[in-house]
Amino acid sequence: MGHETMTQTTKTTLVFTYGTLKRGFSNHVLMQDLIRSGDASFKGVYQTLEKFPLVCGPYKVPFLLNKPGSGHHVTGELYSVSPKGLSRLDELEGISRGHYVRQQIRIGGEDLVETEVVEAYYAHKSYEEELWERNRKRSFGAYTENEAIGYVKRKDRPQHLSFLDHIRIFVSSSPCD
Template sequence: MGHETKAPTETTTTLVFSYGTLKRGFSNHVLMQDLIRTGDASFKGVYQTLEKYPLVCGPYRVPFLLNKPGSGQRVTGELYSVSPRGLSRLDELEGISRGHYVRQPIRLAAKEEGGDLETERALSSCLVEAYYAHKSYEEELWERNRRRSFGAYTEKEARGYVKRNDRPQHLSFLDHIRIFVSSPCD
């Protein structure tokens, strides 16, 4: 059994910044809880992006972070340390292989005092990733939201959120986005 010693955490886990439905109290957090239960994720604290980013809602009040540093506001979210197995489940949820979201680095700053030192060090070396809106519709989504964004996905923004299974099933995620960005603003 001696060969099963765990490798150092740096190589085995990825820090993931969650700004939307994966956060505590939101609809997809059940997946995160599942990963925490199996030891594939752990909660690291509440953090804020170092730079400003647009955080907007798309169809069905789905939140999207746009990879446009300097626009929008500093975004508050939760940081999780995730195993490779956990990461592949998150990638699946976020539709990485289907062009829904892209996972790319993001720089964070501690939102509250008392973050642990190891996490602080990892943050300063920029090992944090976030799921951003895919480039193929990012610009239109920004325009459709009249270049207005919010600093956190709260219950107010999530009001009216429709779970994936409750959306019209004959349309793909990207179809929903196309329809949304081409429809007039309310």
């Protein structure tokens, strides 16, 4: 059998990715790594059942805001991830540092018999509201090449500031459009 089949004994988690972890974006290298080691497999492209705001923060980093009913049905990619893979994703998303929170989200798609409850990384509550205000309550339905223009990789950002510092500076600055 192919290496993409994971042993059924391992408890996998379905993770809905909507930003830089998707194919063609900067953090997808981690996903490719996990797929190679058998710690993740691609399940397809899906949309959120409810509308959610998807906005950009500092350095064009995408954030899903946990505000069901606002925004759009967000399109993203679904991956089945092993516990080891999940801990690597949690590390990337700064779960322990208050960057993102991993919570449930419902998705739908043609091939889903019923709605599937999966997990997604949302913006942390500590700055979610300000990020929504800073984006003038405007959001988009998918993070595409267009939204990613100007994205700055973590290693290329000012290193003396934490990610949360970058967010604080961003939300207190005025929108340039």
